Amino acid sequence: MESHALDMTRILLLGGTTEASHLAAHLAALGIDAVFSYAGRTVAPVAQPLPTRIGGFGGAEGLAAYIRAEAITHVIDATHPFAAQMSRNALTACAETRTPLLAHERNPWTPREGDRWTHVQDTEAAVAALPDAPARIFLAIGKQTLQPFAAKPQHHYLLRLVDPPEAPLPLPLCTALVAKGPFTAPGDTALLRDHAITHIVAKNAGGSGAEAKLIAARALRLPVILIDRPALPPRDTAETLEQVMAWLAAHPARRGV
Ligand code: 3Y8
């Protein structure tokens, strides 16, 4: 990227994933002006080597106002594939402010030999896919989408949360673990075995940070109910850091006069 374009570049990096943290470190090392953004979903998010803002923008309008006020020249959406509302707002705000937008996301996981996966479209379909006879379910989906599982209270649920739950959990038989990824296959294999887990429910997040439980399920030959990621409108996407940097070079910064 030419130096003058680099001087005017000011990136808003929508984060909250392993890939966002890797990109933040790369941009900081290059001295590229960028702001990292968390939703504020957790008590103590991982510190980033970039100036960081925490909290919602106030919808697409709030994001558009932020882009103008902060003279943002590029938005890189490196949020989680299930953070669909943030991604939709970024599409709207970048169209309105004519700001180049890139989605930095990982590909969905694909099954390998020995995987016993059932693909479902959403959380409700995941609940329907559970057996009726009491079982022991590892719900590795965070805490925002637990309520639908109350429809099958007969199961014992093992939950893994980033922060201790503030409110009572909606599942009568459950064990809550507080742990922040990225996780390891040996650790998750021991966890599934220690809790005599019979089924796993997970989001098709892709990437490495959440994959350990799928590797563990393959080793223990356990069934996995995998929730497909929400569909999003078309946008520029880049899977690797190199593709992100090539996209930036192909979209040199310019501000309306
Ligand atoms: C607040 C930032 C990094 C980022 C690490 C990745 C990997 C570890 C694995 C399991 C699955 C789950 C959950 C998970 C993983 C990474 C990544 C990823 C899954 C942090 C983070 C924030 C969040 C929000 C949190 C959600 C929850 C989802 C737990 C930080 C740690 C289940 C997604 O308790 C809650 O309210 C948790 C909420 C959104 C999904 C949900 O709907 O509940 N992530 N996760 C970000 C913000 O405020 O903007 O606190 O440090 C980030 C990471 N979580 O830098 O290495 O890249 O995916 N996060 C899923 O994938 O299924 C756990 O337990 O096996």
Ligand code: NAP
């Ligand atoms: P979401 O449902 O798509 O977004 C809900 C609202 O949260 C957005 O409209 C926006 O509020 C705010 N928001 C979301 N991400 C933000 C960000 N990076 N910076 C500033 N505001 C943000 O999002 P979510 O699924 O709750 O995810 C929240 C965060 O957790 C994201 O950073 C995401 O990358 C991370 N995460 C989510 C998952 C998951 O499974 N959903 C997994 C791992 C990490 P306003 O409308 O007010 O702007």
